[in-house]
Amino acid sequence: MSGAAALGCGDAPVLRERGQREVFCGLTGIIWLHRKIQDAFFLVVGSRTCAHLIQSAAGVMIFAEPRFATAIIDERDLAGMADANDELDRVVDQLLARRPEIRLLFLVGSCPSEVIKLDLSRAAERLSATHMPQVRVLNYSGSGIETTFTQGEDACLASLVPILPREAPGAGSSLLVVGALAEVVEDQLRRLLEGMGIADVRFMPPRSALALPPVGPNTRYLLAQPFLADTARALEARGAVRIPAPFPLGAEGTTAWLQAAASAFGVAPERFDDATRAPLGRARQALARHREQLAGKSIFFFPDSQLEIPLARFLQREMDMRLVEVGTPYLHRQHLAEELAMLPAGTALSEGQNVDRQLDRARAARPDLVVCGLGLANPLEAEGIGTKWSIELLFTPIQGYDQAADLAELFARPLNRRLRLRV
Amino acid sequence: MQLTLWTYEGPPHVGAMRIATAMEGVHYVLHAPQGDTYADLLFTMIERQQKRPPVTYTTFQARDLGGDTAELFKNAVRDAHARFQPQALLVGASCTAELIQDDPGGLARALGLPVPVVALELPSYQKKENWGAAETFYQVVRAFAGPSVPPPGTTRPERAPGARPRCNVLGPAALGFRHRDDVAEITRLLAQLGIDVNVVAPMGATPADIARLGDAEFNVVLYPEIAGQAAAWLARGFGQKATKCVPIGIGGTRDFIHEVAALAGVDPAPALAGAPSRMPWYTRSVDSNYLTGKRVFVFGDATHAVAAARVARDEMGFTVVGLGTFSREFAREVREAAKLYDVEPLISDDYLEIEARITEAQPELVLGTQMERHIAKRLGIACAVISAPVHVQDFPARYSPVMGWEGANVLFDAWVHPLMMGLEEHLIGMFREDAEFHGDAAPSHLGHAAFLRPEPEPVAAAGPLVWAPDAEKEVGKIPFFVRGKARRNTEKFALDRGLATITVETLYDAKAHYGR
Numbered sequence: 001m002s003g004a005a006a007l008g009c010g011d012a013p014v015l016r017e018r019g020q021r022e023v024f025c026g027l028t029g030i031i032w033l034h035r036k037i038q039d040a041f042f043l044v045v046g047s048r049t050c051a052h053l054i055q056s057a058a059g060v061m062i063f064a065e066p067r068f069a070t071a072i073i074d075e076r077d078l079a080g081m082a083d084a085n086d087e088l089d090r091v092v093d094q095l096l097a098r099r100p101e102i103r104l105l106f107l108v109g110s111c112p113s114e115v116i117k118l119d120l121s122r123a124a125e126r127l128s129a130t131h132m133p134q135v136r137v138l139n140y141s142g143s144g145i146e147t148t149f150t151q152g153e154d155a156c157l158a159s160l161v162p163i164l165p166r167e168a169p170g171a172g173s174s175l176l177v178v179g180a181l182a183e184v185v186e187d188q189l190r191r192l193l194e195g196m197g198i199a200d201v202r203f204m205p206p207r208s209a210l211a212l213p214p215v216g217p218n219t220r221y222l223l224a225q226p227f228l229a230d231t232a233r234a235l236e237a238r239g240a241v242r243i244p245a246p247f248p249l250g251a252e253g254t255t256a257w258l259q260a261a262a263s264a265f266g267v268a269p270e271r272f273d274d275a276t277r278a279p280l281g282r283a284r285q286a287l288a289r290h291r292e293q294l295a296g297k298s299i300f301f302f303p304d305s306q307l308e309i310p311l312a313r314f315l316q317r318e319m320d321m322r323l324v325e326v327g328t329p330y331l332h333r334q335h336l337a338e339e340l341a342m343l344p345a346g347t348a349l350s351e352g353q354n355v356d357r358q359l360d361r362a363r364a365a366r367p368d369l370v371v372c373g374l375g376l377a378n379p380l381e382a383e384g385i386g387t388k389w390s391i392e393l394l395f396t397p398i399q400g401y402d403q404a405a406d407l408a409e410l411f412a413r414p415l416n417r418r419l420r421l422r423v
Numbered sequence: 424m425q426l427t428l429w430t431y432e433g434p435p436h437v438g439a440m441r442i443a444t445a446m447e448g449v450h451y452v453l454h455a456p457q458g459d460t461y462a463d464l465l466f467t468m469i470e471r472q473q474k475r476p477p478v479t480y481t482t483f484q485a486r487d488l489g490g491d492t493a494e495l496f497k498n499a500v501r502d503a504h505a506r507f508q509p510q511a512l513l514v515g516a517s518c519t520a521e522l523i524q525d526d527p528g529g530l531a532r533a534l535g536l537p538v539p540v541v542a543l544e545l546p547s548y549q550k551k552e553n554w555g556a557a558e559t560f561y562q563v564v565r566a567f568a569g570p571s572v573p574p575p576g577t578t579r580p581e582r583a584p585g586a587r588p589r590c591n592v593l594g595p596a597a598l599g600f601r602h603r604d605d606v607a608e609i610t611r612l613l614a615q616l617g618i619d620v621n622v623v624a625p626m627g628a629t630p631a632d633i634a635r636l637g638d639a640e641f642n643v644v645l646y647p648e649i650a651g652q653a654a655a656w657l658a659r660g661f662g663q664k665a666t667k668c669v670p671i672g673i674g675g676t677r678d679f680i681h682e683v684a685a686l687a688g689v690d691p692a693p694a695l696a697g698a699p700s701r702m703p704w705y706t707r708s709v710d711s712n713y714l715t716g717k718r719v720f721v722f723g724d725a726t727h728a729v730a731a732a733r734v735a736r737d738e739m740g741f742t743v744v745g746l747g748t749f750s751r752e753f754a755r756e757v758r759e760a761a762k763l764y765d766v767e768p769l770i771s772d773d774y775l776e777i778e779a780r781i782t783e784a785q786p787e788l789v790l791g792t793q794m795e796r797h798i799a800k801r802l803g804i805a806c807a808v809i810s811a812p813v814h815v816q817d818f819p820a821r822y823s824p825v826m827g828w829e830g831a832n833v834l835f836d837a838w839v840h841p842l843m844m845g846l847e848e849h850l851i852g853m854f855r856e857d858a859e860f861h862g863d864a865a866p867s868h869l870g871h872a873a874f875l876r877p878e879p880e881p882v883a884a885a886g887p888l889v890w891a892p893d894a895e896k897e898v899g900k901i902p903f904f905v906r907g908k909a910r911r912n913t914e915k916f917a918l919d920r921g922l923a924t925i926t927v928e929t930l931y932d933a934k935a936h937y938g939r
């Protein structure tokens with residue numbers, strides 16, 4: 001047992017479940033990614049189910065012309081009456097004619113496209129050759145047989161890594177922050193990092209496909225999201241080096257995350273303190289209000305976004321909540337080592353899912369709050385168990401000091417509501 | 424392959440879920456990957472169902488594909504049966520599992536479970552949600568009512584003297600547009616006529632209830648999209664006639680009452696007596712004068728669209744300027760109806776095409792689905808929702824049917840609400856420079872939300888057409904809800920006459936030209 005593990009849960013036994021997983025597939029990531037990279041378009045090559053999933057998960061966000069669409073495979077494609085590659089070329093031509101402002105097109109694989117072995121990487125190469133330099137075409141898989149919810153973002157970012165420009169020879173150390181963040185969060189983190197003298201800070205994904213960050217052996221990267229296993233591997237293949245850190249959730253998490261960058265870039269402790277003192281103070285003060293409401297309350301995480309472990313760490317350490325069970329669809333021990341070490345010894349962790357058994361456990365434990373997907377929330381509420389939808393955690397700016405209280409509020413609100421209602 | 428931005432219907436297995444979720448005592452085991460579990464949220468979030476849909480998904484992964492997905496499916500069926508103890512199992516595949524061809528029906532039957540298994544074959548790459556719902560309901564009806572079908576040639580026994588006539592009410596399902604309240608309204612209407620309801624299905628029906636469908640004398644088909652196929656089978660098997668009239672609007676409800684009364688051999692008078700709906704008076708009252716000739720565009724499932732067009736013209740005094748449906752299976756009905764209004768029927772599920780047609784028709788009110796609500800919002804046109812696809816607002820807490828007498832009241836309120844009130848419209852016209860009455864004001868009863876409407880695109884932005892500054896100023900005084908139309912009409916007028924500059928004169932010439 002390592003020293004770090006002795007303080008926390010680094011080697012904790014994990015309940016591994018197999019059964020029905022009530023989780024979205026990786027296509028869901030398109031909902032936030034298409035807002036983030038503003039000149040990119042996401043074309044799912046899939047079925048009516050895939051189109052319906054994105055539309056239903058996006059809820060009310062119907063835009064005039066969203067920057068995503070589905071090329072729906074039909075029986076003609078399956079029966080071989082039409083060559084699926086010709087069909088795809090035709091659909092892409094049609095799309096690009098409509099949307100001349102698009103610079104980057106992602107062909108997103110789905111279960112059906114994978115089962116029929118439609119080779120989207122070859123299609124992307126072919127289409128790139130046709131449409132470059134106007135439009136570059138990449139591909140990744142968001143299929144439910146390969147990816148779970150946030151893994152779609154991982155696959156998307158990993159597909160970007162090979163086209164990142166090589167860092168200039170002799171370039172100094174640069175910092176690459178990896179994982180989609182709200183722009184307001186990005187701007188705050190950039191100001192903080194620059195404030196401590198780390199000048200060359202880039203973010204990935206970039207806001208424009210024309211502003212790809214360079215990468216190379218002098219790039220140190222810092223994950224802003226805990227679900228980026230493939231992206232990390234791809235970056236390392238390009239020579240970039242990971243700065244191990246917990247994730248920037250909560251005041252403590254944000255400080256530790258910034259501290260990891262500061263240490264890697266040799267920032268003097270005084271300078272770090274100067275840069276973080278005011279926002280840290282603000283965050284602590286704002287969090288105190290929510291601690292009153294959350295302290296002592298129990299929480300149960302269903303596996304969904306892979307944010308569960310960092311969130312549990314924040315809620316337990318800064319909000320004094322009690323962790324009943326922390327489920328995650330997939331446990332990346334290396335990227336989460338710092339987080340696991342901060343969890344209390346003996347925390348019940350589970351990986352994978354058997355939703356019916358997990359519901360039995362939740363009902364037996366009757367926690368004050370369950371974090372779960374949209375399909376389970378109302379049925380649990382109807383049984384008298386408070387819930388928080390996990391998808392909101394992806395659509396809301398929650399990272400960094402000035403969002404720490406907003407993050408706490410997301411958990412406090414359902415409890416607050418239950419206290420108010422007299423019906 | 425078809426490029427699709429938004430879909431009006433989900434895949435056919437979602438239609439099957441709508442039947443399973445509406446019923447009691449059944450469980451649906453769906454061979455599908457994990458992402459397909461999103462469909463649960465349609466029921467738990469949009470419809471606010473308190474229970475999870477009775478659906479188990481196998482959630483197979485890529486690594487299972489090389490191995491034994493069939494075994495995975497069998498285990499899921501066994502576990503679901505043990506845990507949920509349903510009276511019957513439905514089994515089937517979603518789009519992905521259809522490709523791996525595991526034969527869910529055969530596998531489930533081979534388990535020898537002590538409950539009937541209904542195997543659903545829903546071709547995901549050809550068919551859509553409503554078809555899936557209709558096919559599932561038909562398969563369920565056949566499976567459970569089939570054993571009591573009398574031998575061919577058997578005549579229905581006469582009703583015992585003194586017994587009340589009995590009918591089934593078919594079609595209401597989960598996620599249906601106002602199905603919950605329509606059933607209550609129509610059941611009440613039938614009771615007034617002295618007709619008992621034998622079974623309502625699929626909503627609330629168990630497999631045992633389905634088995635008794637044959638006991639009724641006839642069927643009331645509320646939603647042909649869902650129950651048409653099953654009703655046709657019941658007609659063949661049990662000699663049950665089925666209603667054709669859909670009781671939406673005053674005229675629709677009257678026709679329905681006459682039809683049902685004839686089928687049951689009862690007097691329609693009790694259900695027609697008095698003034699059962701306020702709608703006829705409201706629409707005749709002088710306040711409603713301003714509704715006259717408002718241009719409406721109607722789009723939805725065929726049943727609701729056709730009914731709404733009739734109500735719009737005959738009961739609200741609107742002018743129907745567009746009529747369409749996303750449902751190709753019911754295109755014929757909509758084409759027929761479109762002839763009545765002398766409009767080109769729009770049969771399409773291409774969201775962009777529908778948007779283009781609405782823009783072109785320049786309606787003042789759109790009666791559509793949640794999708795058209797977004798189109799209308801963008802164009803700054805009033806909109807009321809008349810059909811699925813639905814959103815959470817389409818499941819109001821209050822009683823809110825669209826069928827029967829109360830349904831007619833609901834339609835009147837729902838369609839008038841988004842429009843400018845009559846007098847208000849005049850006041851804005853007269854005092855449009857008043858700071859509070861400015862032309863961009865929202866209808867006052869819709870709150871003070873800043874209505875930032877994008878100016879509609881000019882007809883020929885790139886053309887040589889120029890707006891003189893005073894004409895530009897003048898058009899700015901026109902209230903927002905007609906400004907786009909005025910601008911487009913004026914430009915078309917100018918273009919047709921080869922004018923290069925639009926002056927105040929041109930504006931008013933065009934107004935006179937297009938004025939009705």
Ligand code: SF4
Binds near residue numbers: 009013344346
């Ligand atoms: S549970 Fe105890 S033994 Fe296991 S890793 Fe955590 S601290 Fe170590």
Ligand code: SF4
Binds near residue numbers: 053145
């Ligand atoms: S799980 Fe597969 S089939 Fe289902 S929506 Fe996701 S990619 Fe499409």
